[in-house]
Amino acid sequence: GDSVTQMEGPVTLSEEAFLTINCTYTATGYPSLFWYVQYPGEGLQLLLKATKADDKGSNKGFEATYRKETTSFHLEKGSVQVSDSAVYFCALSGPPGNTGKLIFGQGTTLQVKP
Amino acid sequence: GAVVSQHPSRVICKSGTSVKIECRSLDFQATTMFWYRQFPKQSLMLMATSNEGSKATYEQGVEKDKFLINHASLTLSTLTVTSAHPEDSSFYICSASEPGVLNTEAFFGQGTRLTVV
Numbered sequence: 001g002d003s004v005t006q007m008e009g010p011v012t013l014s015e016e017a018f019l020t021i022n023c024t025y026t027a028t029g030y031p032s033l034f035w036y037v038q039y040p041g042e043g044l045q046l047l048l049k050a051t052k053a054d055d056k057g058s059n060k061g062f063e064a065t066y067r068k069e070t071t072s073f074h075l076e077k078g079s080v081q082v083s084d085s086a087v088y089f090c091a092l093s094g095p096p097g098n099t100g101k102l103i104f105g106q107g108t109t110l111q112v113k114p
Numbered sequence: 115g116a117v118v119s120q121h122p123s124r125v126i127c128k129s130g131t132s133v134k135i136e137c138r139s140l141d142f143q144a145t146t147m148f149w150y151r152q153f154p155k156q157s158l159m160l161m162a163t164s165n166e167g168s169k170a171t172y173e174q175g176v177e178k179d180k181f182l183i184n185h186a187s188l189t190l191s192t193l194t195v196t197s198a199h200p201e202d203s204s205f206y207i208c209s210a211s212e213p214g215v216l217n218t219e220a221f222f223g224q225g226t227r228l229t230v231v
Contacts, residue, residue, distance in 0.1 A: 034219065043120070043207050043225040044158075089157065101148055102209070102220055106157045 002027040006090050006105035013080055013112050021075040021108045023064075023090035031092040033057075033066055033073040034102065038087045047075075047088070085112045116142045118210050120223025127198055127230055135193045135226045137208030143188035144210035148220070149181075152205040161206075164191040198230040 007022040025033065032051045036044040048057030053068035062077045073090060090105040117140040127133050137147055145166045150158040162183055163171040170183035180202075182194040191210075195202050205227050209220040 036222075041227070044209075044222040046219045046221075049219055101160065101163060102158075103160075104157045107155075109155075 002031070002092060002103050004090050004092055004103055004105035006088075006108050008106075008108070009087075010109040010111055013110070015082055015112055015114055016079045017112075019075070019077040019080045019084075019110065021088055021090075021110070023073045023075065023105060025071050025073065025090075025092050027071075027092055033064070034091045034093075035062070035064055035073070035075050036089045036091060036104075038089065038107075040086075044089065080110070080112045082112045082114055085110055116140075116210075116212055116221045118144075118208065118221045118223045120208055120226055122226060123224055124227045125229070127228070129199055129230055130197055132194055132196045133198055133228060135195075135206055135208075135228075137191045137193070137210070137223050139189045139210045139221075142210075142212045144191075144212070145188060147185060147191040147208055147210045149183065149191075149193050150207045150209065152207060152225075154205075158207060161193075166191075195228065198228070200230045203228055203230045 004025045034049045035047040037047045038044050048059040050057040050066035053066055056065045064073050064075045087107045087109050089107045091102040119138045119140055121136045125133055147164040149161045151161050152158045160173050161176045164183045164185040166185045166188055172178045185191040205225050207225040208223045211220045
């Protein structure tokens, strides 16, 4: 079945460092891909998304490109801030037609130190 | 974006009692909502798909008699954890997406932290 694999955390960086969180997927068809962020004690917020191959999603300095040839959707940010500390989830949409059903990766905790 | 509200945000209950969690779509009608469970430091696992006006669809391994789902209106789905036990303690999150919108994102509630003592 469909699945998402993320790099294991935690990832610890200093402020202004470059961030990459790897995400690869297996899926039948052409899913949409998402990155969600979860701050401590809160629900999930959509960070960015891409709906087809070669699309680049971007938001708040974060970027990810839908790479069909490598089945990847790696998250990047050029300069992280302490406020970016959170858990990041890569996800893909479920059955075709996208009813909102998502399959999540295991999550990657990011810790940014001043 | 659309707003999904979940209530309560935290609840503590005694073993053997039942707890109801509400999930509301505030500015759109959601024919389908989803309930997820998240264990500490783990990912979200889909428990069930809640369908307005019909029975919920449960994922393999989820006890339907333990986790009762009711989607009585286009804006409200409820999850009732019946005869709760400490092992049911977890973070429960609902989501919904706008019907008829291609490639729409899912909007998540704030989550409910359930502690069974």
